[in-house]
Amino acid sequence: MSRLADDLSVALRLAEAADAITTARFRAADLVVDRKPDRSPVTDADTAVEDAMRAVLAEVRPDDAILGEERGGTLGDGRTWVVDPIDGTKNFLRGAPAWATLIALVEQGQPIVGVVSAPEFGRRWWGSAGAGAWVAKSGSEPRRARVSGVGSLGDAYVSTTDLNSWVTYHSRERYIDLVEACWESRAFGDYWQYCLVAEGVLDIATDPIANAWDLAAVQVIVTEAGGRFSDLDGKPGFDHGSALATNGLVHDAALDLLRRG
The missing domain is CATH 3.40.190.80 (D-Maltodextrin-Binding Protein; domain 2)
Structure with missing residues (x-):
């Protein structure tokens, strides 16, 4: 397996770990919601997901940097995992299903792996440099994602x-x-x-x-x-x-x- 394919496998593993937490906490009666300094909401699920992803990365990619929405970090010149534990937190806390976990690997300033996992939609999108973009529905084979041909x-x-x-x-x-x-x-x-x-x-x-x-x-x-x-x-x-x-x-x-x- 190439290094890039292995990195994509790691990103998909992170998505699985995130989905286990977000689906369990979605519409939970005891969901804890706070506000960050910019007044944007953050839930206990957001922080739990990011902590879980950081734990996986500490095990399998200990030399890589991490930038996360909830725990911070910086983009360096090397390899950095950029994660958003719940993109669409406002939807998540209101019980709307349009939210997802976002995972990227950035190398020398360029994203080379990207995964978006939206478990309430039963959909996952991913792509890696030179290998195309893909989308899969739960229980279905992945299919290639391609942009439209609309020209005006x-x-x-x-x-x-x-x-x-x-x-x-x-x-x-x-x-x-x-x-x-x-x-x-x-x-x-x-x-x-x-x-x-x-x-x-x-x-x-x-x-x-x-x-x-x-x-x-x-x-x-x-x-x-x-x-x-x-x-x-x-x-x-x-x-x-x-x-x-x-x-x-x-x-x-x-x-x-x-x-x-």
Whole structure:
């Protein structure tokens, strides 16, 4: 087994450990919810999942660094596991099933492995550098994920996470310009919209504010599915504070509208 394939196996093992905890705590009557300094919610499930993943990595990848949403860390020049124990915590604590665990391995600043596990949806997406992107439903064989062939904004589906975030971090008018240029708009939000771009269900997913742990895993999946991933200034990468993921064909046109003015 190649090192990259072995790393993907480790990421999938982390997903299994996470799913065991999140599914047990989802809709639990005794779920403990706190607020972090930025007022975003965190549950006891978030911290338990990250601690479990860190324990696995300490066993099988003791020399690798870790950056997690709940326990911190930094991105170095070497190998760093970037994890979001529950992406979509607000959905999780309200009992909505649209949440997932995000796991990425970043090497020399580039994500090379990405796994997204959404157990309440019964779906898992993954990708690794040069090996494509894949999606599987529970009990079914994996299938290759590929972006759409939509070539114009007038035929495109676009999604974001929260319209209010555009007011605070960018420009709601710019996003509305993009919506009006597209055929349909949705708000699937968080990890899900990026995975849907990889599957060819959506053509554009974008957020004006996002962290490295929100984006590292989905960048691998989108790009390995044939798409393009950048920040809102067009700079490639997952760690610039914003995100635009597309099928590649409509990327420049979407950027032009988001940067207008």
